[in-house]
Amino acid sequence: MAPQRPQQEVSAWRPRIPGVVEVFHAHFTEYAYPMHVHDAWTLLIVDDGAVRYDLDRHEHGTPHDTVSLLPPHVPHNGSPATPHGFRKRVLYLDGTHLSDTLIGSAVDQPDLRDPELRLRVGQLHTALGHPGDELEAESRLTLIAERLRTRLRPAAAAPIPVPGPVLARTLRELLDERVAEGIALDEAARLVHAHPAHLVRAFSGAYGIAPHQYLMSRRVDRARRLLLDGRPPGEVATVTGFYDQSHLTRHFRKLVGVTPGRYARDARRLRRA
Known part of the structure; x- marks a missing residue:
């Protein structure tokens, strides 16, 4: 019986979402990445198999329930940790949501065991795969970034604001005015003078539905x-x-x-x- 050929399946695209440099999905059975760096944050989940990698001279791995966040400009490699390889989904993020002040914490703890965060990242990938669902993707990304910042800097994390009915009502009015043309989350946040994550939480808390669900x-x-x-x-x-x-x-x-x-x-x- 002939040996099975190594598999290399890759898809990549740049969505119309502020802060997302690239979406990258891949399935590799034998391919190993050499040491390299990125100029963006690497947010990684593995759907099948596992990856082992070295970051800052320390070995790490990606069990199924983890989210890995690799900081920019820090060398790392990567190779399959199981005989059948791995299937992964990656987001490359610029500094819009994650600042360089978090790089040290990310080097110390790049693999986060957080099932809820893992679920949210998967949901974000699904939204990014559907053109036209940009508001949903922006909303999910801003909440993911907030959770990452809290995990990496727990002592400095600000408390989650209490949802504001006035803020929620103002966003609902904006969405009602722009049903067809829509509105980007960052623009809405600027118009109502609120942080995007606070705005999403306020709306969801007041109406029991996320802004993108309301608009759809x-x-x-x-x-x-x-x-x-x-x-x-x-x-x-x-x-x-x-x-x-x-x-x-x-x-x-x-x-x-x-x-x-x-x-x-x-x-x-x-x-x-």
């Missing part, structure tokens, strides 16, 4: 009305703020239970009845 709900509601008016799904996607028809379909099916095409067909059938 409003867009789907508008789409339903236009579909009932007989407008085609592709046109509806454009005028209601979705990236494309498939983006509309995914959120519409999640909130309504059927695709926009099925919804429109049933509406036409009932009108003829």
Whole structure:
């Protein structure tokens, strides 16, 4: 029986999210990284297998439940720690969310055993894979960065502010004004003079729904009305703020239970009845 060939599967892209330099997904069975450096923070999760690496002359590993944060400009390598290799998802982040003052702490403790953080990073990757879900990705990233800062600098971490109803209401008004065009989280935070993480927490605490979920709900509601008016799904996607028809379909099916095409067909059938 011929030996199995080494696998190298890679996908990479740059999303339209402030602070994210690159998204990198890879599956390697035998490939080993030599010592190298990055000019960005490396936020790494391993979905299958494990990676062993050296950072600052100390050996580290990535069990399944960890999140690894490797600081910029610090040499490290990487190789499979299991016979079948590893499958990983990586975000390269600039200094927007993580400052250089945290580099020392990250060198000392690059692997964080934090199941909730691990779950959030996975959810962020899912959002980054769907063009049009930028507000969700920004919201998830700002909360992840806040948790990382707290883990790396627990003594200096500021207490989480109590959610403010006025702040939440102001953001809701902004979202209502910009249902189709949307608004970036950083812009909303500047307009209401609040930290992005505080803004997300305030809104979620006041209304029981995240800002991106609220915005998508409003867009789907508008789409339903236009579909009932007989407008085609592709046109509806454009005028209601979705990236494309498939983006509309995914959120519409999640909130309504059927695709926009099925919804429109049933509406036409009932009108003829």
